[in-house]
Amino acid sequence: xxVLHVYLAVFSLLGYSxxxxxxxxxxxxxxxxxxxxxxxxxxxxxxxxFSRIPKESGGVSFAFIFFLMIFLNTLDNVALMIDxxxxxxxEIFPNFFLRFNRARSVLLFLITLLxxxxxxxxxxxxxxxxxxxxxxxxxxxxNYLVVIFLTVFAATSVFxxxxxxxx
Numbered sequence: 001x002x003v004l005h006v007y008l009a010v011f012s013l014l015g016y017s018x019x020x021x022x023x024x025x026x027x028x029x030x031x032x033x034x035x036x037x038x039x040x041x042x043x044x045x046x047x048x049x050f051s052r053i054p055k056e057s058g059g060v061s062f063a064f065i066f067f068l069m070i071f072l073n074t075l076d077n078v079a080l081m082i083d084x085x086x087x088x089x090x091e092i093f094p095n096f097f098l099r100f101n102r103a104r105s106v107l108l109f110l111i112t113l114l115x116x117x118x119x120x121x122x123x124x125x126x127x128x129x130x131x132x133x134x135x136x137x138x139x140x141x142x143n144y145l146v147v148i149f150l151t152v153f154a155a156t157s158v159f160x161x162x163x164x165x166x167x
Contacts, residue, residue: 013045020048082111 050066053059086108090097097103122131 013049017045017048078115082108082115085111 046066047063050059050063053062086104089107090104097107121127124130
């Protein structure tokens with residue numbers, strides 16, 4: 001149901017944007033011809049839609065709450081990914097991390113620093129093009145299916161069939 005709401009919101013924003021610019025969003029064979037870069041809906045269409053909401057109706061408040069929600073959701077996802085990676089590494093090498101008290105904190109700092117340094121390239125003048133390349137090469141679609149398949153395969157091979165059935 002949530003996916004349906006997202007699609008309705010995206011296509012209504014695209015249709016409204018095309019209507020305001022006097023352009024059709026559909027090309028030949030009813031395919032969508034809008035040029036979408038990563039973040040174009042978030043940073044172009046949504047601010048335009050929020051600016052059309054009258055201030056008396058709470059448009060500014062709604063926009064602030066919406067972007068705060070997006071920021072907190074992103075922050076939560078990043079924290080979970082870093083914690084998952086840290087926990088995985090500490091469980092692979094438990095003897096090393098039991099020997100040194102601060103090893104987990106140092107590992108967490110190094111992973112966070114590595115993620116920060118790797119994300120700096122997206123803030124350069126060519127960052128949007130790099131983000132488009134990364135999104136097309138590594139994001140979504142088949143890659144998620146491969147990761148899910150490998151996760152299920154690894155869990156069943158480590159814990160066995162009996163260990164994974166209890167979940």
